[in-house]
Amino acid sequence: MGRLALVTGGSRGIGAAISNGLKAAGYKVAANYAGNDAAAEAFTADTGIPTYKWSVADYDACVAGIQKVEADLGPVEVLVNNAGITRDAMFHKMSREQWQEVIDTNLSGVFNMTHPIWSGMRDRGFGRIINISSINGQKGQAGQANYSAAKAGDLGITKALAQEGAFKGITVNAICPGYIGTEMVRAIPEKVLNEKIIPQIPVGRLGEPEEIARCVAFLASDEAGFITGSTISANGGQFFV
Ligand code: NDP
Numbered sequence: 001m002g003r004l005a006l007v008t009g010g011s012r013g014i015g016a017a018i019s020n021g022l023k024a025a026g027y028k029v030a031a032n033y034a035g036n037d038a039a040a041e042a043f044t045a046d047t048g049i050p051t052y053k054w055s056v057a058d059y060d061a062c063v064a065g066i067q068k069v070e071a072d073l074g075p076v077e078v079l080v081n082n083a084g085i086t087r088d089a090m091f092h093k094m095s096r097e098q099w100q101e102v103i104d105t106n107l108s109g110v111f112n113m114t115h116p117i118w119s120g121m122r123d124r125g126f127g128r129i130i131n132i133s134s135i136n137g138q139k140g141q142a143g144q145a146n147y148s149a150a151k152a153g154d155l156g157i158t159k160a161l162a163q164e165g166a167f168k169g170i171t172v173n174a175i176c177p178g179y180i181g182t183e184m185v186r187a188i189p190e191k192v193l194n195e196k197i198i199p200q201i202p203v204g205r206l207g208e209p210e211e212i213a214r215c216v217a218f219l220a221s222d223e224a225g226f227i228t229g230s231t232i233s234a235n236g237g238q239f240f241v
Contacts, residue, residue: 002025002026002027002028003027003028003077003078004027004028004029004030004069004070004073004074004075004076004077004078005019005022005027005028005029005030005076005077005078005079005080005220006029006030006031006032006066006069006076006078006079006080006113006117007019007022007029007030007031007032007080007082008032008056008079008080008081008082008083008109008113009032009033009034009056009082009083009084010029010030010031010032010033010049010051010080010082011031011032011033011036011039011040011043011044011051012033012036012039012043012182012183013180013182013183013184013209014082014132014177014180014182014209014212014213015031015080015082015083016031016043016209017208017209017210017212017213018080018082018209018212018213018216019031019043019047019049020047020049020213021210021213021214021216021217022078022080022213022216022217022220023047023049025217025220025221027078027220028073028074029049030049030050030051030052030069030072030073030076031043031049031050031051031052032051032052032053032054032056032065032069032083033051033052033053033083034053034054034055034056034083035053035055037053040053050072050073052065052068052069053065055105056081056083056105056109056110056112056113057101057104057105057108057109057112058112059108059111059112059115062112062113062116063116066113066116066117075120075124076117076120076121077121077124077126077127077128078127078128078130078220079113079114079117079127079128079129079130080130080132080216080220081109081110081113081114081129081130081131081132081154082132083105083106083109084105084106084109084132084134084184085101085102085105085106086102086144086147086184087099087101087102087146087147088143088144088147089143090142090143091145094145094146098146099145099146101146102146102147102150103146103149103150103153105150106147106150106151106154107149107150107151107153107154107157110131110154110157111157114129114157114161118161118165118170121165121168121169121170122165122168122170124169125168125169126169126170127165127168127169127170127171128170128171128219128220128224129158129161129165129170129171129172129173130172130173130174130175130216130219130220131154131155131157131158131172131173131174131175132154132174132175132177132212133151133152133154133155133158133174133175133176133231134147134148134151134176134177135176135177135178135179135233135235135238135239136148136151137150137151137152137153137154137155137176138151138152138155138176138231138233138239138241139239140152151176154174155174155176155231158172158173158174158229158231159172159229162228162229162230163229165228166228170228171219171224171225171227171228172228172229173219173224173227173228173229173230173231173232174230174231174232175212175215175216175219175231175232175234176231176232176233176234176235177207177212177234177235178201178207178233178234178235178236178238178239179197179198179201179206179207179235179236179238180206180207180208180209180211180212181206181207181208181209182209185206193206200238201235201236201237201238202236202237202238203236203237204236205236207234207235207236211234212234215232215234219232
């Protein structure tokens with residue numbers, strides 16, 4: 001069996017495609033999720049990939065969850081910080097709760113998951129951290145001050161940790177998906193999707209979760225060892241950095 005990969009939010013949407021892609025590439029995979037037990041059970045039944053429930057927004061829960069995964073499957077060598085939420089509102093209507101929930105999950109979640117795993121990766125001299133940020137962390141998005149701030153923060157921690165991890169064999173990279181056809185995006189009214197969002201995507205369609213999963217599998221591989229601190233923009237040509 002290959003290395004162990006832990007994928008947060010790994011039982012649905014982009015995360016499920018990442019879990020499946022890594023399994024197909026020969027990794028042992030553990031998928032974390034937050035609360036949707038039915039989706040997690042169906043995912044495990046379909047794929048054989050074990051699922052583990054805890055919130056990435058809770059540091060102590062991350063420590064306990066990672067301990068359980070490692071006791072079951074061995075040390076985490078690849079960490080994919082994919083779990084994410086939206087709580088959209090124009091800024092003048094955004095509540096402190098909407099701000100904090102998104103920061104806690106989408107930004108602090110990356111700290112909460114990476115911090116307990118980091119020392120083990122340093123000791124073993126190998127690690128791959130892949131952070132799923134967003135096009136809206138690169139360009140900003142009206143109605144998503146919270147999400148844009150958190151996802152931009154994910155790019156900052158990626159670059160800082162890349163510098164700290166490089167001499168210990170740890171690479172840290174980010175992927176910024178554009179609009180991908182998951183539940184998060186399908187929740188947008190169809191009229192808005194068809195009339196406002198898709199016309200802004202030069203390739204003329206939403207992305208597929210598997211198109212993000214293939215970027216993750218590449219960054220996780222030994223062949224990507226010279227790539228660290230980088231951001232892959234996978235957005236159908238919608239935005240260039
Ligand atoms: P989905 O809403 O389809 O799935 C989100 C996943 O994250 C679920 O598995 C969910 O668990 C999990 N999750 C949410 N909160 C937590 C938490 N606190 N702790 C642990 N797990 C949690 O999202 P997508 O697949 O669309 O998005 C995945 C990532 O990609 C996110 O970070 C998102 O911001 C990013 N992204 C998505 C884009 C898109 O177009 N879809 C575009 C750009 C970035 P549960 O199943 O239990 O609810």
